[in-house]
Amino acid sequence: MKRSLIQLLAALSCLTLLLTACGKDQATASISAQPVKTFQWKLVTSWPKNFPGLGLGPEKFAQYVNEMSAGRLTIKVYGAGELVPGFEVFDAISQGTVQMGHSGAYYWKGKMPAAPIFSAIPFGMTATEFNAWLHYGGGLALWQELYKPFGVVPMAGGNSGAQFAGWFKKEINSIDDLKGLKMRIPGLGGEVLKRAGAIPVTLTGGEIFSSLQSGAIDASEWVGPYNDLAFGFYQAADYYYSSVWHETGTNLEFIINEKALNELPKDLQKIVEVAAKAVNEDMLDEYNARNNQALQTLINQHQVQVREFPKDVLVALKGYTQEVIAEQVAADPTFAKIWQSYSEFLQSMRQYNDLTLKAYFENR
Amino acid sequence: MKRSLIQLLAALSCLTLLLTACGKDQATASISAQPVKTFQWKLVTSWPKNFPGLGLGPEKFAQYVNEMSAGRLTIKVYGAGELVPGFEVFDAISQGTVQMGHSGAYYWKGKMPAAPIFSAIPFGMTATEFNAWLHYGGGLALWQELYKPFGVVPMAGGNSGAQFAGWFKKEINSIDDLKGLKMRIPGLGGEVLKRAGAIPVTLTGGEIFSSLQSGAIDASEWVGPYNDLAFGFYQAADYYYSSVWHETGTNLEFIINEKALNELPKDLQKIVEVAAKAVNEDMLDEYNARNNQALQTLINQHQVQVREFPKDVLVALKGYTQEVIAEQVAADPTFAKIWQSYSEFLQSMRQYNDLTLKAYFENR
Known part of the structure; x- marks a missing residue:
C-alpha cells in the first residue's frame, strides 16, 4: 500500500511538474512533445560504389539528409550488385525490398517505353533545358504519372551534362x-x-x-x-x-518507394525532396569541372x-x-503524350538558346 | 512539512519514471531531450517583393527552410525598401541589423572591387560554368574569404542565365x-x-x-x-x-550574418546550406522556362x-x-587573385564547351 501511495503521489506531482515546466516554453514544447521516431533507409544504385559523379551523387544525398534530419533519417548507400543487381533497382523499389534507389530511367524501357525520355533522347535537350522542362514545363508531373502504377516516386537525381559519342x-x-x-x-x-x-x-x-x-x-x-x-x-x-x-544532357533519377515516402513525417519528406534538388545541380557542377581536366589528362598523358x-x-x-x-x-x-510536351518545350528552348547561349558561344 | 514530503517523493519518483521511460527509447531520447529552441530570421532583398525570378528565389528558400525545420527556423522575406533600401542589404547583414539577405555581388563593388566577379563579368562564364567554378573550382572559398572581414557568409542564390543586352x-x-x-x-x-x-x-x-x-x-x-x-x-x-x-550567367547571392549562422545548431545550418543550393538551380530552371515564353509575348503581343x-x-x-x-x-x-582562378577556369571550360555544347547547338 505504501508503495502504491508513493506512486500515486509521484504520478500526480510529476504531472504538476510537467505542466509547470511546459507552461514556460509552450511554443517549443508542442514540437518536442511527440517521441522522436527514427528511420533507416537503404539506397541501391546502378553504379559501382563511390563511382565518380554518378556514385558520389547518392552519397552526398545521404550525407545531406542525415545531417539535416539530425540523424532521424539515415540512408545507407549500396553499389550495384551489393544488395540488388544494377538493372533491378526499379523492381526492388517497386516491391519495397528497399526504400529508394539511384539510377537512369532508360534502363526501364522494357517495362515503360516512355521511360528513356526522362534520361536521354538523341538530339534532345541539354541539362539546363531538361531541368527547366522538368520543374517549370510540366515534365515532373508526367514522370510521376508514369511511375505511379509501380508505387515509385521519381525525382531528378543529377545530370552528367552532354556526353561524348x-x-x-x-x-x-x-x-x-x-x-x-x-x-x-x-x-x-x-x-x-x-x-x-x-x-x-x-x-x-x-x-x-x-x-x-x-x-x-x-x-x-x-x-x-x-x-x-x-x-x-x-x-x-x-x-x-x-x-x-x-x-x-543525361538526367539521373532518385526513385523512392511511395509507401516508404508517405510514412515519413512532413519535415523529413521535405528534407528528402530538397536534398535531391541540391544534388541535382551539384552533380552537373562536378561533371563540368572535372570533365575538361580529365580530357586534358587523356590527351596529354595517355x-x-x-x-x-x-x-x-x-x-x-x-x-x-x-x-x-x-x-x-x-x-x-x-x-x-510525354513526347508532345517534351518536343514542344525543346523547340521553344532551342529558339531561345540560339538567340542567347549559341550566339554567345560564337561571339565570346 | 506534508507539502515538502510530497515534493520530495514526487521528485524522486519523477526521476525514477524519467529514467525508466528513458531506458525504453534511449537512442531517440538523446535527440529529443534538449528543449527545442526556435529562431526567427529576417531576410532583406534588393528586389521588389515577390518579383518574378529574383524575388521568388528567397520566398522559396524561406518555404524550404520553414518546412524542413518543422518551424524551428522561420524566415520572413522583405522586398527592397521595406526594412532596408535595396543597395544597403550588405551593410545591414554585416552590422547584424537583419540575419540574412538576397542580392547581387556587383552592387558592393564600391566596398570590394572584386565583388562583381561573383555576379557577372562581361564576356565571362555561363550559369553552369560559373556554378562549376564556384562549387568544384575553388570559387566559393575565394568568395567566402572576400566577405569574411565583414562578418558575412555568401552562398550562391540562383542564376538568371544569360541576360539580354x-x-x-x-x-x-x-x-x-x-x-x-x-x-x-x-x-x-x-x-x-x-x-x-x-x-x-x-x-x-x-x-x-x-x-x-x-x-x-x-x-x-x-x-x-x-x-x-x-x-x-x-x-x-x-x-x-x-x-x-x-x-x-548572372549569379545572385544569399548573404548571412556569420554570427547568426553560427548560433544555429548544426542541423539548421545544414538546412540553410542545402535549401540555398536547391534554390540556386531552381531559379535558373524558372528563368529558362519563362524567358522564351515571355519573348514570344513581347514579339507577338507587343x-x-x-x-x-x-x-x-x-x-x-x-x-x-x-x-x-x-x-x-x-x-x-x-x-x-580571384581573377586568376576565374579566368583559368573560364579558359578550360570554354575549350570543353566548344567541343560539346557549342558543337551540339550547331549540329542539332
Missing part, C-alpha cells in the same frame, strides 16, 4: 563504318544505331572495360572524360569521339586521339532518330 | 552609337560602356521604367524577357537587343523588335572589357 576501336569516317559494329549503348541511342546497321549491346558500366578489351564489343559510350578516364577505356580503344548526339563524327554521319543519325521517335509515338500512347 | 530608344548600328548614351547598367559592364563613350547609371529595378519613360536615361539593361515583360519596358523603349555580352548588335560592336566591347579587367587586376591584389 564514345570509344571506338576503328575510325568512323562515314555512316557505313557503323555497319556491323557491336556497340554498348543503352536507351533510344541503341535503337538509332540499329537502323544504321550497328548491333547495340546493353552492359552495366562495370562490364564495359573487359568487353572492349576482349573484343566482345567494338565500341562503347559511357559518360564523358571524367568517368571514362576512371574506367581506363583508353587502354582498350584507340579513338575517342566527342560528338554530342545520343545523350545531350595520347588519346579525340575525333568528331563527319557532319553527314550526324545528319544520318538525326534522320534515324526521327524515325525511331515516330515509331515510339505510334506504338505507345504514353510515349506520344 | 537591353532596351534602347534608338538603334545601335555601330560602336559610335553608344557615345553619349545614358544607360542603366551595373557592375563592370558599366565600366566597359564608359570606355565606349556611354554614361553608365546605377538604378534599382523599380526605378528603371519611369527613368526610361521620362528620358532621364536612353537605355537600360535589366535581366531578360521574363523580368523585362513584368516591368513593361516595351512601353518605354522601341529596340530590344538580345546580344549576350555584359551578364553571361510588337517588340528584337535586334542583335553588329559583330564589330561586340568585338569593340570585348576589347574594352580586356582593358577594364587589366586595370582592375593592376589596382587591386584581391581582384587579381
Whole structure:
C-alpha cells in the first residue's frame, strides 16, 4: 500500500511538474512533445560504389539528409550488385525490398517505353533545358504519372551534362563504318544505331572495360572524360569521339518507394525532396569541372586521339532518330503524350538558346 | 512539512519514471531531450517583393527552410525598401541589423572591387560554368574569404542565365552609337560602356521604367524577357537587343550574418546550406522556362523588335572589357587573385564547351 501511495503521489506531482515546466516554453514544447521516431533507409544504385559523379551523387544525398534530419533519417548507400543487381533497382523499389534507389530511367524501357525520355533522347535537350522542362514545363508531373502504377516516386537525381559519342576501336569516317559494329549503348541511342546497321549491346558500366578489351564489343559510350578516364577505356580503344548526339544532357533519377515516402513525417519528406534538388545541380557542377581536366589528362598523358563524327554521319543519325521517335509515338500512347510536351518545350528552348547561349558561344 | 514530503517523493519518483521511460527509447531520447529552441530570421532583398525570378528565389528558400525545420527556423522575406533600401542589404547583414539577405555581388563593388566577379563579368562564364567554378573550382572559398572581414557568409542564390543586352530608344548600328548614351547598367559592364563613350547609371529595378519613360536615361539593361515583360519596358523603349555580352550567367547571392549562422545548431545550418543550393538551380530552371515564353509575348503581343548588335560592336566591347579587367587586376591584389582562378577556369571550360555544347547547338 505504501508503495502504491508513493506512486500515486509521484504520478500526480510529476504531472504538476510537467505542466509547470511546459507552461514556460509552450511554443517549443508542442514540437518536442511527440517521441522522436527514427528511420533507416537503404539506397541501391546502378553504379559501382563511390563511382565518380554518378556514385558520389547518392552519397552526398545521404550525407545531406542525415545531417539535416539530425540523424532521424539515415540512408545507407549500396553499389550495384551489393544488395540488388544494377538493372533491378526499379523492381526492388517497386516491391519495397528497399526504400529508394539511384539510377537512369532508360534502363526501364522494357517495362515503360516512355521511360528513356526522362534520361536521354538523341538530339534532345541539354541539362539546363531538361531541368527547366522538368520543374517549370510540366515534365515532373508526367514522370510521376508514369511511375505511379509501380508505387515509385521519381525525382531528378543529377545530370552528367552532354556526353561524348564514345570509344571506338576503328575510325568512323562515314555512316557505313557503323555497319556491323557491336556497340554498348543503352536507351533510344541503341535503337538509332540499329537502323544504321550497328548491333547495340546493353552492359552495366562495370562490364564495359573487359568487353572492349576482349573484343566482345567494338565500341562503347559511357559518360564523358571524367568517368571514362576512371574506367581506363583508353587502354582498350584507340579513338575517342566527342560528338554530342545520343545523350545531350543525361538526367539521373532518385526513385523512392511511395509507401516508404508517405510514412515519413512532413519535415523529413521535405528534407528528402530538397536534398535531391541540391544534388541535382551539384552533380552537373562536378561533371563540368572535372570533365575538361580529365580530357586534358587523356590527351596529354595517355595520347588519346579525340575525333568528331563527319557532319553527314550526324545528319544520318538525326534522320534515324526521327524515325525511331515516330515509331515510339505510334506504338505507345504514353510515349506520344510525354513526347508532345517534351518536343514542344525543346523547340521553344532551342529558339531561345540560339538567340542567347549559341550566339554567345560564337561571339565570346 | 506534508507539502515538502510530497515534493520530495514526487521528485524522486519523477526521476525514477524519467529514467525508466528513458531506458525504453534511449537512442531517440538523446535527440529529443534538449528543449527545442526556435529562431526567427529576417531576410532583406534588393528586389521588389515577390518579383518574378529574383524575388521568388528567397520566398522559396524561406518555404524550404520553414518546412524542413518543422518551424524551428522561420524566415520572413522583405522586398527592397521595406526594412532596408535595396543597395544597403550588405551593410545591414554585416552590422547584424537583419540575419540574412538576397542580392547581387556587383552592387558592393564600391566596398570590394572584386565583388562583381561573383555576379557577372562581361564576356565571362555561363550559369553552369560559373556554378562549376564556384562549387568544384575553388570559387566559393575565394568568395567566402572576400566577405569574411565583414562578418558575412555568401552562398550562391540562383542564376538568371544569360541576360539580354537591353532596351534602347534608338538603334545601335555601330560602336559610335553608344557615345553619349545614358544607360542603366551595373557592375563592370558599366565600366566597359564608359570606355565606349556611354554614361553608365546605377538604378534599382523599380526605378528603371519611369527613368526610361521620362528620358532621364536612353537605355537600360535589366535581366531578360521574363523580368523585362513584368516591368513593361516595351512601353518605354522601341529596340530590344538580345546580344549576350555584359551578364553571361548572372549569379545572385544569399548573404548571412556569420554570427547568426553560427548560433544555429548544426542541423539548421545544414538546412540553410542545402535549401540555398536547391534554390540556386531552381531559379535558373524558372528563368529558362519563362524567358522564351515571355519573348514570344513581347514579339507577338507587343510588337517588340528584337535586334542583335553588329559583330564589330561586340568585338569593340570585348576589347574594352580586356582593358577594364587589366586595370582592375593592376589596382587591386584581391581582384587579381580571384581573377586568376576565374579566368583559368573560364579558359578550360570554354575549350570543353566548344567541343560539346557549342558543337551540339550547331549540329542539332
